[in-house]
Amino acid sequence: MRRVVLIAVxxxxxxxxxxVPFIIVLKISLSDYALSIPPYTPKLDFAAGWExxxxxxxxxxxxxxxxxxxxxxxxxxxxxSVQIAAIATLCTLLVGYPIAYGMANAPDHWRPTxxxxxxxxxxTSFLIRVYSWMGILSTEGYLNQLxxxxxxxxxxLTILNTNTAVYIGIVYTYLPFMIxxxxxxxxxxxxxxxxxxxxxxxxxxxxxxxxxxxxxxNGIIAGCFLVFIPTIGEFVxxxxxxxxxxxMIGKVLWEEFFNNRDWPVxxxxxxxxxxxxxIPIILFQRNEQKQREAEG
Amino acid sequence: MNQSVFEPWNDPNxxxxxxxxxxxxxxxxxxxxxxxxxxxYEKEFFALLGPxxxxxxxxxxxxxxxxxxxxxQIWLDGQDIAPIPPNKRAVNMMFQSYALFxxxxxxxxxxxxxxxxxxxxDAIGDRVGEMLKLTxxxxxxxxxxxQISGGQRQRVALARSLxxxxxxxxxxxPLGALDAKLRQDTQFELMDIQETTGTTFVxxxxxxxxxxxxxxxxxxxxxxxxxxxxxxxxxxxMPNSVYVADFIGDVTIIEGTATRNGxxxxxxxxxxxxxxxxxxxxxxxxxxxxxxxxxxxKVSISAEKPExxxxxxxxKILDIAYLGNLSTYHVELPTGxxxxxxxxxxxxxxxxxxxxxxxxxxxxxxxxxxxxxA
Ligand SMILES: Nc1ncnc2c1ncn2[C@@H]1O[C@H](COP(=O)(O)OP(=O)(O)OP(=O)(O)O)[C@@H](O)[C@H]1O
Ligand SMILES: [Mg+2]
Numbered sequence: 001m002r003r004v005v006l007i008a009v010x011x012x013x014x015x016x017x018x019x020v021p022f023i024i025v026l027k028i029s030l031s032d033y034a035l036s037i038p039p040y041t042p043k044l045d046f047a048a049g050w051e052x053x054x055x056x057x058x059x060x061x062x063x064x065x066x067x068x069x070x071x072x073x074x075x076x077x078x079x080x081s082v083q084i085a086a087i088a089t090l091c092t093l094l095v096g097y098p099i100a101y102g103m104a105n106a107p108d109h110w111r112p113t114x115x116x117x118x119x120x121x122x123x124t125s126f127l128i129r130v131y132s133w134m135g136i137l138s139t140e141g142y143l144n145q146l147x148x149x150x151x152x153x154x155x156x157l158t159i160l161n162t163n164t165a166v167y168i169g170i171v172y173t174y175l176p177f178m179i180x181x182x183x184x185x186x187x188x189x190x191x192x193x194x195x196x197x198x199x200x201x202x203x204x205x206x207x208x209x210x211x212x213x214x215x216x217x218n219g220i221i222a223g224c225f226l227v228f229i230p231t232i233g234e235f236v237x238x239x240x241x242x243x244x245x246x247x248m249i250g251k252v253l254w255e256e257f258f259n260n261r262d263w264p265v266x267x268x269x270x271x272x273x274x275x276x277x278x279i280p281i282i283l284f285q286r287n288e289q290k291q292r293e294a295e296g
Numbered sequence: 297m298n299q300s301v302f303e304p305w306n307d308p309n310x311x312x313x314x315x316x317x318x319x320x321x322x323x324x325x326x327x328x329x330x331x332x333x334x335x336x337y338e339k340e341f342f343a344l345l346g347p348x349x350x351x352x353x354x355x356x357x358x359x360x361x362x363x364x365x366x367x368x369q370i371w372l373d374g375q376d377i378a379p380i381p382p383n384k385r386a387v388n389m390m391f392q393s394y395a396l397f398x399x400x401x402x403x404x405x406x407x408x409x410x411x412x413x414x415x416x417x418d419a420i421g422d423r424v425g426e427m428l429k430l431t432x433x434x435x436x437x438x439x440x441x442x443q444i445s446g447g448q449r450q451r452v453a454l455a456r457s458l459x460x461x462x463x464x465x466x467x468x469x470p471l472g473a474l475d476a477k478l479r480q481d482t483q484f485e486l487m488d489i490q491e492t493t494g495t496t497f498v499x500x501x502x503x504x505x506x507x508x509x510x511x512x513x514x515x516x517x518x519x520x521x522x523x524x525x526x527x528x529x530x531x532x533x534m535p536n537s538v539y540v541a542d543f544i545g546d547v548t549i550i551e552g553t554a555t556r557n558g559x560x561x562x563x564x565x566x567x568x569x570x571x572x573x574x575x576x577x578x579x580x581x582x583x584x585x586x587x588x589x590x591x592x593x594k595v596s597i598s599a600e601k602p603e604x605x606x607x608x609x610x611x612k613i614l615d616i617a618y619l620g621n622l623s624t625y626h627v628e629l630p631t632g633x634x635x636x637x638x639x640x641x642x643x644x645x646x647x648x649x650x651x652x653x654x655x656x657x658x659x660x661x662x663x664x665x666x667x668x669x670a
Contacts, residue, residue, distance in 0.1 A: 006497050196395035198382040200409030214399045
């Protein structure tokens with residue numbers, strides 16, 4: 001009995017926080033737009049009993065999904081989101097790996113402090129941190145002031161409201177998600193493996209490519225998924241730092257919901273987004289599973 | 297000098313392969329290796345023996361290049377090796393922890409060093425095949441290290457370090473995890489390899505018998521110092537200190553005061569006990585403390601007082617350790633001192649002449665015991 005309860009807890013959690021909301025969104029995505037509160041029909045009418053439920057289900061259809069295919073805005077937004085997420089993930093990896101490597105090779109007594117510094121930004125509001133990037137990147141911002149002050153440029157650079165700003169924002173925000181899993185694998189690595197590699201004729205750099213990098217593969221994969229998955233649906237960063245030509249599905253979703261108030265279409269966009277995300281999520285789970293098996 | 301005897305350490309013209317010149321290694325305040333000067337010669341099989349933490353691995357790591365001496369120099373082939381990084385040294389090491397690459401198969405682990413040398417794939421394949429055969433790992437070539445047993449892992453580590461046929465091979469407890477039979481086979485295999493390739497081996501072991509079997513010289517270490525480095529026979533028969541005598545094999549140590557008498561000394565070790573006599577070349581002033589080290593197999597045990605020997609003591613059998621072909625008798629003297637005596641079991645167990653609590657005489661010749669400074 002206790003075991004059943006223990007097992008039931010995570011499933012109930014999943015049911016309440018994921019499945020129920022998802023079914024509601026799915027239901028809305030199958031409804032039609034209407035000028036009412038809430039702004040869609042049909043509404044489930046339990047008072048009408050069985051007939052009411054039947055009427056409700058017969059009124060649901062896939063119209064909104066068909067609509068998504070007729071306007072190329074949507075699939076372009078999906079594609080562009082995936083592309084931006086992929087590039088941003090790669091950038092985060094390139095920045096994060098050396099940091100994780102440095103942390104793992106730092107003297108023991110430094111590591112807790114370094115770890116703390118990586119996590120520290122989480123303790124302030126995400127919105128404030130993105131806003132402060134606006135202050136840094138704008139034409140009159142600190143970055144341009146600094147560069148002009150140093151005489152490196154004469155005209156201020158336009159970074160804010162471009163894709164570059166979005167990449168900077170994403171790399172900045174998601175860096176800890178990349179660093180932590182890579183750091184974890186690097187720190188676990190047995191230092192004598194590198195000695196063995198050197199003993200057998202590797203230079204330091206060769207030893208890194210042949211031993212360190214392959215052995216941190218799982219951390220790299222985990223970090224990339226942890227950055228890639230949430231970035232696809234990212235809204236705040238493209239909305240605040242991106243320009244009018246930054247096309248991301250999160251922004252489209254927001255506009256459908258709050259500018260057009262077309263909940264059914266917005267829900268359909270969300271459902272598709274979820275379906276797109278399921279693929280990398282499953283791959284991520286597989287990777288974790290395989291890693292556990294290899295270690296077990 | 298006889299050509300057939302391999303004793304370069306006694307040949308003043310022999311050029312050592314490795315020279316430790318006043319090497320000290322400190323980790324912070326702690327001295328792991330204490331001002332050591334010694335030579336290892338080409339084609340030697342040099343065994344390091346000593347209690348845990350005495351600095352054996354540290355010695356190896358300095359040779360491999362993972363630790364630099366705090367003071368002094370290490371020369372390899374007439375050249376100071378301090379500036380040579382580990383990957384450029386003609387030295388391979390088998391790690392005590394094996395340090396196998398977990399992401400590579402057994403085959404790739406063994407091939408790792410060969411690939412770094414840029415050998416053609418055929419040559420690599422042949423060499424790896426040879427090594428797999430030698431260590432009887434053919435069946436496991438495709439497995440990853442976590443899919444094989446501890447003993448198999450140890451053999452992979454051994455094969456990997458042997459593969460490059462280095463000038464100097466460092467083996468840190470290479471056979472500890474193998475069963476007796478395989479261990480013996482591998483010991484002989486190592487000696488064979490040593491003979492055919494002329495590789496110099498430095499081997500760490502906790503197994504005295506192993507050191508005695510394979511080594512040309514055994515170095516007994518304690519607390520970062522080599523107490524004695526000599527042939528197995530000399531280490532056993534002529535230990536230079538109580539520590540070495542006690543560390544190697546079974547021994548009885550009797551302490552007393554020495555008085556010069558003829559070619560040796562008389563040792564008075566207890567009130568009411570006859571003094572013992574041992575021939576010895578060491579120089580002791582009369583009345584100084586000395587220790588006699590007597591191997592159990594050199595002590596005879598008898599029911600009657602033996603004639604013609606100066607070293608005869610009476611005691612009571614306290615314990616008998618049956619070792620199959622031999623039995624070791626622990627004989628307690630009236631003073632409480634225990635002397636070990638060994639006798640061959642030529643008769644069946646039930647007809648053995650001595651048993652517990654028997655009063656017996658133990659005796660040994662004037663040359664049987666080694667006299668040491670206490
Ligand atoms: N990196 C290090 N930092 C501090 N002390 C060390 C370090 N490496 C070794 N030591 C110390 O030096 C001493 C010798 O260590 P070493 O590993 O050489 O022992 P060992 O003879 O190989 O022992 P074992 O038989 O247990 O393998 C030990 O007391 C150990 O604690
Ligand atoms: Mg050791």
